[in-house]
Amino acid sequence: MDIDWIIAGAVLALLAGLGLLAREAWRRHRLERRESQAIDLALIGPPVVVAPTPEDSSGVHWWQHAIPWLRALGERFESGRLGQALITPEDRLLLAQIHRNTPQGRAVFLGLRIALAALTPIPALLWFAPHNGFDLLLVVIGALAFGLIAPKLVLGVMASRLRKRVDDELPLLVDLLRLLQGVGFSVDQSMQMVGDRFREALPILARELREANVSYARGRTRQQSLHRLCEFDNDNMRGLVQIIVQVHEHGGAVQEPLRQFVDRMREQRKLYMKEQSGKLSVKMTVVMMLTLLPALMLVLSGPAIISLIDSMTKFRGH
Numbered sequence: 231m232d233i234d235w236i237i238a239g240a241v242l243a244l245l246a247g248l249g250l251l252a253r254e255a256w257r258r259h260r261l262e263r264r265e266s267q268a269i270d271l272a273l274i275g276p277p278v279v280v281a282p283t284p285e286d287s288s289g290v291h292w293w294q295h296a297i298p299w300l301r302a303l304g305e306r307f308e309s310g311r312l313g314q315a316l317i318t319p320e321d322r323l324l325l326a327q328i329h330r331n332t333p334q335g336r337a338v339f340l341g342l343r344i345a346l347a348a349l350t351p352i353p354a355l356l357w358f359a360p361h362n363g364f365d366l367l368l369v370v371i372g373a374l375a376f377g378l379i380a381p382k383l384v385l386g387v388m389a390s391r392l393r394k395r396v397d398d399e400l401p402l403l404v405d406l407l408r409l410l411q412g413v414g415f416s417v418d419q420s421m422q423m424v425g426d427r428f429r430e431a432l433p434i435l436a437r438e439l440r441e442a443n444v445s446y447a448r449g450r451t452r453q454q455s456l457h458r459l460c461e462f463d464n465d466n467m468r469g470l471v472q473i474i475v476q477v478h479e480h481g482g483a484v485q486e487p488l489r490q491f492v493d494r495m496r497e498q499r500k501l502y503m504k505e506q507s508g509k510l511s512v513k514m515t516v517v518m519m520l521t522l523l524p525a526l527m528l529v530l531s532g533p534a535i536i537s538l539i540d541s542m543t544k545f546r547g548h
Contacts (some may be wrong), residue, residue, distance in 0.1 A: 251304060252348060303344055303346040304337030316343055321382065326461045339381060345379030392434065396462050399435045404492050405472065408431075417478055418446075435459075452478045460465040466495050 240397055309312045317340055319365060325331040325339060354373035360366040406428060410420035424432065425440035445455035456471045477484040 253343070258306070264548075290424060298443055300341035300345060301334055301337045302341070302362075304339065305333075306340030307344060308337055308340055312344075313340055313474060315342055316378070319384070324385045326458070326464075328385070328392055339385070343378050346380060347374050348377070350374065350377035359375045392534075393462050393464065396434055396467065397464055398472070399432050400464070400466055401492070401495065403432055403435050404488055404495070408488045408492070417474060417484055418443075421474075457548065466491075466498070478502050 304313070308317070313423070317336055321339070322331055322336070324334055345492050350369045351373040351448075354369050354376075355366070358365075358369050360369050382428050401426065407420050407423055410423055411417075415423065420440050422443055425436050430438045442455040442458070446452055453471075453475045456474065459471050469491060473484065473487050477487070
């Protein structure tokens with residue numbers, strides 16, 4: 231019984247320590263913001279304050295107010311061991327895929343994980359209401375693990391959906407590049423045209439090409455500017471980037487390599503669809519066994535069973 235109380239006291243002390251750390255991080259963030267505002271006021275004068283309209287105030291959500299606090303909390307721990315342990319290279323890759331691998335994006339992601347890990351045990355304790363110290367420890371550990379893992383799971387789902395959309399847009403991108411090459415555009419002109427004029431048809435890839443064109447115009451090489459397209463974990467996208475880089479470096483027409491690339495990509499999609507149809511047929515076999523087969527047996531053997539019951543009834547009557 232004494233050990234249970236000791237464990238409960240240690241857990242409560244841990245939660246109190248996490249709350250104090252969060253409060254101290256928020257206080258430092260407010261202090262730094264006030265100092266920055268004072269410096270800006272001294273340099274450029276007082277800012278013009280515009281009164282918010284009712285439409286502006288109604289359009290602000292609660293999570294928009296929480297983002298600065300989460301960013302301040304993440305910046306407080308990002309440079310330490312906790313930040314290095316909670317933001318792995320895999321997390322950076324997922325953040326890059328959703329276009330959030332920036333200091334602000336990493337800080338918000340880290341702050342969200344820390345905040346959920348610190349706040350989740352409270353409703354978990356109220357919901358499960360553990361009766362002894364061991365149960366209390368299990369609930370707190372489970373809530374902490376959930377708070378740390380849940381943002382990463384959500385991030386993985388978002389990145390997976392984005393990769394799926396990129397894979398769906400890739401054939402149209404290749405066809406557009408072939409079409410523009412056929413009418414006399416160069417590789418750079420084709421990419422510029424796709425990035426500027428096809429935002430509605432290719433919302434993700436057009437944005438990536440637009441940013442790649444801006445990076446290339448600022449002095450980066452074509453391979454460096456297209457590096458983000460290779461972070462989507464798509465072999466066909468890497469192949470397309472390699473073709474564009476090789477043509478840009480060594481010259482030549484890109485229409486024929488793109489035609490061969492499209493043929494190979496379509497063949498891969500056909501094989502993938504055949505594989506998925508084969509898996510679907512196996513799954514449907516199990517579904518038919520569980521649903522259609524009992525009904526079929528009932529229809530086929532039902533009259534025979536009814537006749538057998540009538541015959542047995544007549545036999546007993548005689």
